[in-house]
Amino acid sequence: MRLDREWISARIPHAGRMCLLDEVLDWSADGIRCRSGTHRRADNPLRAYDRLGGACAIEYAAQAIAVHGALVAPAAGRAARSGYLASLRDVTLGALRLDDIDADLICEANRIAGDGATVLYEFSVAADGAAAARPPLASGRAAIVLHGERRFG
Numbered sequence: 657m658r659l660d661r662e663w664i665s666a667r668i669p670h671a672g673r674m675c676l677l678d679e680v681l682d683w684s685a686d687g688i689r690c691r692s693g694t695h696r697r698a699d700n701p702l703r704a705y706d707r708l709g710g711a712c713a714i715e716y717a718a719q720a721i722a723v724h725g726a727l728v729a730p731a732a733g734r735a736a737r738s739g740y741l742a743s744l745r746d747v748t749l750g751a752l753r754l755d756d757i758d759a760d761l762i763c764e765a766n767r768i769a770g771d772g773a774t775v776l777y778e779f780s781v782a783a784d785g786a787a788a789a790r791p792p793l794a795s796g797r798a799a800i801v802l803h804g805e806r807r808f809g
Contacts, residue, residue, distance in 0.1 A: 659683075659723075664690075667726035669738065670719060673701050677719050677763065680727075687766035688724040691784065692716060695754040695761055708755035713794030714744065717779035720763040721798060725775070728767075739802040742774070747796035754793065759783040761793070768797070775800045 659680035665671050673694075681689045694700055695708055695716075702712045718741050729736040751757065765779045780795040 659727075664719075664723055667736070668719060668722040670722075673697075673699055675719070676700075676702075676716050677723065678760075680723060681762070683724060683727050685728055685767075687764065688720050688727070690720045690723065690763045692761045692763065695757060700755070703755065707753050710749045710751040710753055710793060712754055713749070713751075713761070713781040714747070714796075714798075716761055716763045716781050717765055717777075717794065717796075718798065720765045721777050721779065721800060724765055724767070724777075725800075725802075737802045739775070739800045741798055742801040743799045745797040745799075747794065748792070749794050750791045751793045757783050757793070759785050765798075773802055775802065 661675060661678050664677050665675040668675065676692055676694045677690045678692050678694065679690065681691055700708055702708055702715060726736045761781055762784045763781050765777045768776045768778055770776060777798050779798055780792040782792045
């Protein structure tokens with residue numbers, strides 16, 4: 657089964673244009689890697705003043721984290737739970753803007769720790785292909801606070 661934009665949109669609280677990820681490239685119990693080209697779209701809902709700022713990469717990472725949660729919960733015999741981004745640590749931004757990057761974005765998130773109430777991830781967002789040799793567009797750690805079961809789609 658291909659984990660594409662339609663599949664993703666049905667499992668995270670971001671639908672329509674706000675679903676920023678195009679597909680899941682691979683995932684495991686510990687992490688996920690997703691691809692997106694939506695940063696180049698003129699109708700990206702995060703654009704302001706005709707540009708997409710570099711800090712928006714954090715939202716791309718947060719959506720990859722949400723998708724990871726939707727994938728690992730059923731694999732572990734649990735219902736997927738919604739959550740919210742509670743804090744960011746050690747965030748580094750490597751670009752002022754994203755909309756002028758020709759390559760697709762590769763969003764990676766790796767689970768560091770977690771319990772029944774919170775989960776901690778390391779994340780990075782980078783340009784795919786030859787542009788990937790440069791530093792990530794964004795990286796850091798994100799703490800997610802979990803609450804009730806997800807009801808999307």
